[in-house]
Amino acid sequence: MGAKGESVFLAQILCLKTILAQQQISLTIRRLANQLLENHAPLSQTAFIGIQPRGIYLSDRLVDEIRAETGQQDIDYGRMDITFYRDDIRKEVHLPNKTDIRFSIEGKKVVLIDDVLYTGRTIRAAMDALMDFGRPEKVELLVLIDRRYSRELPIQADYIGKSIDSIISQKVKVTWQERDGRDEVLLLDE
Amino acid sequence: MTLSTRHLLGIKDLTPQDITTILETARQFKEVLQRPVKKVPSLRDITIVNLFYENSTRTRISFELAEKRLSADTVNFSASGSSVSKGETLLDTVNNILSMKVDMVVMRHSASGAPHFLARHIPAAIINAGDGVNEHPTQALLDAYSIQEHKGTLEGVKVALIGDIMHSRVAQSNLYLLKKMGADVIVCGPPTLIPKHIGEAFGVKVEYNLRRALEWCDVANVLRIQLERQNQVLFSSLREYNLAYGISRRLLDSLPNDVTIMHPGPINRGVELDSDVADSGRSLILQQVENGVAIRMAVLYLLSNQSSA
Numbered sequence: 052m053g054a055k056g057e058s059v060f061l062a063q064i065l066c067l068k069t070i071l072a073q074q075q076i077s078l079t080i081r082r083l084a085n086q087l088l089e090n091h092a093p094l095s096q097t098a099f100i101g102i103q104p105r106g107i108y109l110s111d112r113l114v115d116e117i118r119a120e121t122g123q124q125d126i127d128y129g130r131m132d133i134t135f136y137r138d139d140i141r142k143e144v145h146l147p148n149k150t151d152i153r154f155s156i157e158g159k160k161v162v163l164i165d166d167v168l169y170t171g172r173t174i175r176a177a178m179d180a181l182m183d184f185g186r187p188e189k190v191e192l193l194v195l196i197d198r199r200y201s202r203e204l205p206i207q208a209d210y211i212g213k214s215i216d217s218i219i220s221q222k223v224k225v226t227w228q229e230r231d232g233r234d235e236v237l238l239l240d241e
Numbered sequence: 242m243t244l245s246t247r248h249l250l251g252i253k254d255l256t257p258q259d260i261t262t263i264l265e266t267a268r269q270f271k272e273v274l275q276r277p278v279k280k281v282p283s284l285r286d287i288t289i290v291n292l293f294y295e296n297s298t299r300t301r302i303s304f305e306l307a308e309k310r311l312s313a314d315t316v317n318f319s320a321s322g323s324s325v326s327k328g329e330t331l332l333d334t335v336n337n338i339l340s341m342k343v344d345m346v347v348m349r350h351s352a353s354g355a356p357h358f359l360a361r362h363i364p365a366a367i368i369n370a371g372d373g374v375n376e377h378p379t380q381a382l383l384d385a386y387s388i389q390e391h392k393g394t395l396e397g398v399k400v401a402l403i404g405d406i407m408h409s410r411v412a413q414s415n416l417y418l419l420k421k422m423g424a425d426v427i428v429c430g431p432p433t434l435i436p437k438h439i440g441e442a443f444g445v446k447v448e449y450n451l452r453r454a455l456e457w458c459d460v461a462n463v464l465r466i467q468l469e470r471q472n473q474v475l476f477s478s479l480r481e482y483n484l485a486y487g488i489s490r491r492l493l494d495s496l497p498n499d500v501t502i503m504h505p506g507p508i509n510r511g512v513e514l515d516s517d518v519a520d521s522g523r524s525l526i527l528q529q530v531e532n533g534v535a536i537r538m539a540v541l542y543l544l545s546n547q548s549s550a
Binding site for chain 2: 132134135137142146149179180183185
């Protein structure tokens with residue numbers, strides 16, 4: 052999940068700048084896929100897990116890229132929803148998305164994949180959720196955008212598409228062709 | 242707010258959107274129940290009291306398991322063995338329990354409207370686990386979930402509710418729910434056990450002949466003959482009831498269509514359902530029980546921040 056509060060869009064929005072445009076996104080994804088291969092080939096002990104709802108567009112592309120690069124089709128790839136592990140249920144109840152993990156993560160190296168790393172709370176919840184599926188040997192984190200200096204928990208990513216500096220009132224919006232009609236990462240301001 | 246209501250008192254108060262939200266959320270909880278660790282921390286700071294003023298096996302265990310799978314703290318209360326026998330009123334009992342910081346109340350009571358009364362007087366979120374002859378909303382939700390899982394949809398599915406419609410809160414909740422979700426419904430049973438104007442009230446067909454009802458339907462939800470709620474003789478004997486309205490293997494095999502059998506339990510074997518039907522591959526009865534936990538997790542989860550205490 053990118054940033055706090057979807058209601059941002061009801062207010063006056065100002066687009067400050069484009070962080071990544073379409074072509075940069077596909078180059079970045081290709082680079083990230085190669086970094087993953089560098090550390091994880093031959094992938095027999097590795098599992099990729101996209102975090103719902105917005106991390107799965109990135110993870111779908113990454114896994115496609117890895118399949119194309121290696122010719123390997125039997126890659127352990129799943130999607131995980133972390134709604135039931137959130138820490139803010141007293142404030143608001145969120146509706147869950149689908150979790151689909153059809154392999155054991157026991158003893159595997161798991162790479163969690165999300166679009167934006169911001170406060171770190173989603174990743175905290177994701178790690179708790181992941182442990183309920185087994186005991187992985189190692190857990191790594193890959194994000195497309197790392198919003199530096201905004202962490203509320205001691206969490207950092209192992210693979211980063213692009214790091215940016217932003218202030219709390221700003222929002223990073225990642226859009227995907229499949230869902231929103233175009234690939235783009237924008238920095239928005241209220 | 243994720244649901245349009247603070248409490249689950251009956252299906253009557255839910256919108257079709259609420260029902261869809263609950264069924265959809267239950268689907269995700271059903272996946273949780275297949276994991277190595279069948280438990281999530283969602284309600285870890287929520288306390289729930291299960292107030293059972295009437296006997297129950299399935300519903301009570303199902304709610305308790307659902308609460309534990311959600312990591313809630315639970316307290317159980319049953320009327321027998323409590324101060325109810327010393328004359329304490331319902332409201333006094335509940336207020337005393339709530340003063341110990343309880344967020345949600347799951348309640349079963351033999352008086353219709355008892356949870357509605359509580360909802361007007363206490364700040365906790367209330368979930369009706371069956372009130373008299375009024376409603377049993379979580380049963381209807383798990384029935385709907387089971388139908389949807391089996392048939393892929395509720396819209397246009399032909400459901401026959403068979404048996405004691407008059408005394409059945411399960412029937413009433415099912416009628417509200419199935420009509421709201423666009424299913425086709427027939428009620429079937431002896432004329433003495435079918436309320437006179439139910440056809441007009443719910444927009445359903447009434448069929449007194451069991452074979453005709455079964456030939457028409459995709460799913461038969463067979464209700465229990467509620468011997469404890471009948472203070473007059475509405476049919477002459479259980480054996481006569483079984484002959485006219487009991488579902489046997491032979492009857493099912495003689496139908497031109499495949500009918501799926503459901504039953505909310507507990508079954509009176511040899512009365513409304515013969516054993517070779519209840520235990521057959523046509524029956525969804527045990528899936529219903531399994532789905533009940535996921536449905537109750539969904540309801541508890543969605544209403545968990547509704548307490549105004």
